[in-house]
Amino acid sequence: MKGVPFHRRKETKLVLRYLIAAFLVVIFVFPIYWLFAISFKTPAEIFAFPPVWYPKSIQFNNYAVLFKDGDAKTVGNSLVLASVSTLFAMIFGTIAAYSLVRFKTGGENLAVWIISQRMMPPVAIAFPIFLFYVWLGWVDTYIGLIILYTAFSLPYVIWMMRGYIEEIPLELEESALIDGCNRWEVLWKVVLPMARSGLFATAVFTFVFSWNDFLFALILTRTEVMTYTVQVTHYFGGQSNFWSKIAAMSVLGTIPVFITVATLQRYLVRGISMGAVKG
Structure with a gap:
């Protein structure tokens, strides 16, 4: 050339x-x-x-059948479980991350230990959790799965929010403290607005993690709080597969994620580009 x-x-x-x-x-x-x-x-x-x-x-008959048979309610169950657990994980995780960054809680290695808990394969503790939940009577309950999803999401939220909070200048918080704000007010009025993009980005990924869970939902649900990921498997049979129901249920289970990502897209892109995994 x-x-x-x-x-x-x-x-x-x-x-x-x-x-x-x-x-x-x-x-x-x-x-x-x-x-x-x-x-x-x-x-x-x-x-x-x-x-x-x-x-x-x-x-629209494929969708109508899902609503008629009551299968579509499993999408609602997934939405409740993922949304509530994400909310709790973001609240507790952000507070914990702020404590790690500003007060050096647990020393320099606590954050690494926390994120290492997320590396544990869920199947390794699925059976003990099942036995514990049977004893508590939490099998097939909202509270059981919400607590479990929150616990598994916390290490990820703490690690991510720790990186975002570290990017916020300490001088801004010191100025707010001089002006009469207490630590909770500093967190609410200074830290959260400054880390808003990271906050939403972390929330989106946390929501998706909980939304896509299959293992714990399969083991710990029966009928009342069955999620759509488990419901889809019921359409696969030894003799035949109900492809129309599989496709329709998969679409219903995909729409909330599409809406969430599309709504928070600008925060998601900015949050990813902020270097949240630093340190």
């Missing part, structure tokens, strides 16, 4: 980058499109060969 002007070569590279990016987007987005398409297809279209790339007419 020696005879090609520099600006032409630059434009060619840019076009190639866009083409590669578009190709990758199609690859990653197609499974999502196919999931939504199946949820609106008739059984004949689902099993047709060659494949029917889009439904001939939009069918």
Whole structure:
């Protein structure tokens, strides 16, 4: 390409980058499109060969069946469990992170010990927790799963918020203290507004972690607080699979995450770019 002007070569590279990016987007987005398409297809279209790339007419029967049979309430259960546990984890985790940063609680190594607890595989403690919950009578209850999800989310929240709080200048807090604020007011009026992007970014990931849980929901729920991740597995059978229900339930279980990420997208992008995993 020696005879090609520099600006032409630059434009060619840019076009190639866009083409590669578009190709990758199609690859990653197609499974999502196919999931939504199946949820609106008739059984004949689902099993047709060659494949029917889009439904001939939009069918809402697959969703109607889920609501009629009461299966859709499992999405509501997941929403309650993930939202409440995320709220508690963010409250307690932010307070703990502030204590680690400003008061050096537990010394320099406590934060590392806390995040190491998140590295423990959940299956290693699933059976002891089940026995403990049977003794407490917390199996198939909201309080049991909320406490468990909160406990497992706390190390992640503390570690992330610790990094965000460290980025806040100490002088701002000292000025607020001189003006008459106590520590709680400093946390509420200075620290939280300054770490707002990190706060929302951490909350989104914490919500998704709880939302996608399968192991604990499978072991600790029966009928009352069954989550959608467990409900989907009921549509897989030894003789046949109910693909229309699988697709429709998966779409219902995906929509809350899409809405959450889309709503908090600007905070999410800023929060990730703030270097929250420093230290």
